Amino acid sequence: MKFFIDTANLDEIQKAHALGVLDGVTTNPSLIAKEGIRHREAFRAHIKKICEMVQAPVSAEAVSTTAEDLIAEARELAAIDDHVVVKIPMTEEGLKAVKVCADEGIKTNVTLVFSPLQALLAAKAGATYVSPFVGRLDDIAASGMQIVSQIVDIFSNYLFDTEIIVASIRHPMHVLEAARMGADIATIPYAVIAQLVRHPLTDVGLEKFLKDWEKVEKI
Numbered sequence: 619m620k621f622f623i624d625t626a627n628l629d630e631i632q633k634a635h636a637l638g639v640l641d642g643v644t645t646n647p648s649l650i651a652k653e654g655i656r657h658r659e660a661f662r663a664h665i666k667k668i669c670e671m672v673q674a675p676v677s678a679e680a681v682s683t684t685a686e687d688l689i690a691e692a693r694e695l696a697a698i699d700d701h702v703v704v705k706i707p708m709t710e711e712g713l714k715a716v717k718v719c720a721d722e723g724i725k726t727n728v729t730l731v732f733s734p735l736q737a738l739l740a741a742k743a744g745a746t747y748v749s750p751f752v753g754r755l756d757d758i759a760a761s762g763m764q765i766v767s768q769i770v771d772i773f774s775n776y777l778f779d780t781e782i783i784v785a786s787i788r789h790p791m792h793v794l795e796a797a798r799m800g801a802d803i804a805t806i807p808y809a810v811i812a813q814l815v816r817h818p819l820t821d822v823g824l825e826k827f828l829k830d831w832e833k834v835e836k837i
């Protein structure tokens with residue numbers, strides 16, 4: 619299973635990268651705004667920096683609303699770096715843009731997916747990745763992980779190459795369930811990655827080992 623980090627924060631990306639388990643990065647307009655990026659040139663430079671840091675897929679979101687504009691934006695974003703994956707919203711115009719991008723060899727990540735049928739459409743249009751948002755479904759008392767399970771089934775029935783990125787992850791259980799279901803990727807906020815590392819029994823056990831080691835003569 620691949621781990622992406624869901625952030626545009628360079629320190630968090632660097633810290634996750636240093637762990638040796640990072641396979642990519644996803645950003646979105648909200649995460650970009652959170653970093654204080656206020657114009658398109660700064661956005662492009664920031665995405666380039668992330669690509670150079672991780673040398674792995676980096677999702678950058680297109681924000682146009684028509685297929686024509688999404689395609690133009692996708693071409694611009696893809697020209698930033700070979701690692702850029704263009705995030706395209708799950709709309710009719712978005713699907714048309716995904717198809718053209720696929721034909722041109724531009725990688726896409728269809729975002730804001732909330733149903734298995736949306737994921738099926740995205741895969742049929744030629745999306746490289748689809749991103750079901752599990753946390754936002756849980757927030758409205760639906761089951762995010764149930765949608766992921768259905769997408770895993772559908773994609774395996776028809777042998778789609780499209781990879782599933784479990785997105786909008788809120789806690790370690792989302793990651794555990796995604797792994798058990800066989801989702802290809804989880805895109806995880808840094809705070810949740812840190813939670814995955816820690817276990818209280820590891821902390822207690824390490825403290826005891828270090829304390830006992832002090833009793834051993836150092837000669």
Ligand code: E4P
Nearest residue numbers: 624644645646754785786787
């Ligand atoms: C995915 O690519 C999105 O950036 C992200 O996972 C959305 O998460 P949120 O629901 O916590 O904003």
